[in-house]
Amino acid sequence: MPLRADARANRAALLTSAARLFTDQGPDVALDAIARDAGVSIATLYRHFPSREALIAEAYGAEIAALGEVDLAEGTAADALTRWLARFVEYARTKRALGDLVHALPEGSSPPAREVIVDALERILAAGARDGSLTTDQDAQDVLALLAGLWTLPDGPEWPARAGRLARFVVAGLKSSDSLTGQPPL
Numbered sequence: 693m694p695l696r697a698d699a700r701a702n703r704a705a706l707l708t709s710a711a712r713l714f715t716d717q718g719p720d721v722a723l724d725a726i727a728r729d730a731g732v733s734i735a736t737l738y739r740h741f742p743s744r745e746a747l748i749a750e751a752y753g754a755e756i757a758a759l760g761e762v763d764l765a766e767g768t769a770a771d772a773l774t775r776w777l778a779r780f781v782e783y784a785r786t787k788r789a790l791g792d793l794v795h796a797l798p799e800g801s802s803p804p805a806r807e808v809i810v811d812a813l814e815r816i817l818a819a820g821a822r823d824g825s826l827t828t829d830q831d832a833q834d835v836l837a838l839l840a841g842l843w844t845l846p847d848g849p850e851w852p853a854r855a856g857r858l859a860r861f862v863v864a865g866l867k868s869s870d871s872l873t874g875q876p877p878l
Contacts, residue, residue, distance in 0.1 A: 699740075702730070702732050702736055702740070703740050705730035705731060705732065706726065706727070706730045706732065706736075706737055706740055706741065706747070707747075707750060707751050708730070709726050709727075709729040709730040710726050710730075710747050710748070710751040711751045711752070712729075713725060713726050713729060714748065714751065715786055715787070719744075719748070723737055723738075723744060723747070724737075726747070752787070752805075755783060755787075756804075756805045756808050757808060758779070759776075759779065759780060759783060759805070759808050759809055759812060760808040760809075760811060760812050761812070762776060762812050762815050762816055763775060763776075764815070764816070764819050768820070768823050768825035769816055769817070769819035769820030769821075769822070769823050769825045769826050770820060770825035770826055770863060770866070770867050771825075772816050772819065773816050773820070773826065773862075773863055773866065774859075774863050776812060776813075776816060777839075777859040777862065777863060778859070780809070780839065780842075780859070781842065781852075781855045781856060781858075781859050784839075784842040784843065784855065785851065785852060785855065806836070809832075809836060810832045810833065810836060811832075813832035813835050813836060814831075814832040817830070817831065817832060817835070817866075820866070820868070824868055825867065825868060826866045826867060826868055827866055827867070827868045827869075828868075830866060835862065835866070838858075838862050838865075839858075839862065841858060842855055842858060845858075
């Protein structure tokens, strides 16, 4: 059954407040603070979201789904990886405090972040194998293991530059030797 207009408005207000407060204050922000910020009762929050995990999954579902979007239409797969990593770094920057929680959401969360990220990386790596721009000896799990380092970088003003260097290092390490020399793949 569709939600009434006031219930839809309450749900939207909760999601807006949750996304902002989780980002600003971290994953341990009190749920009653989120409800208060949204202008609803804690009971209303729990009516829409039975757990903190359910609220996080819903608040970040669209952003996680966006990580699954891969644009292979322009340039090589290595170029697509560079563009995708820029989005991933931005996601990591804004969700640093939530990293463990977002990536450990329970089965059935919509969508599970790890699955979305691995799928996107698999598509990019497969395209790179086809066009010769990326090596074929790593898999998506290897790349994700490298990217997990973003969550271990120290906070501070140097974080964006350091994360950008890490992303460039990942792309450079995945480029095939043929793509580096400009030679067509064998």
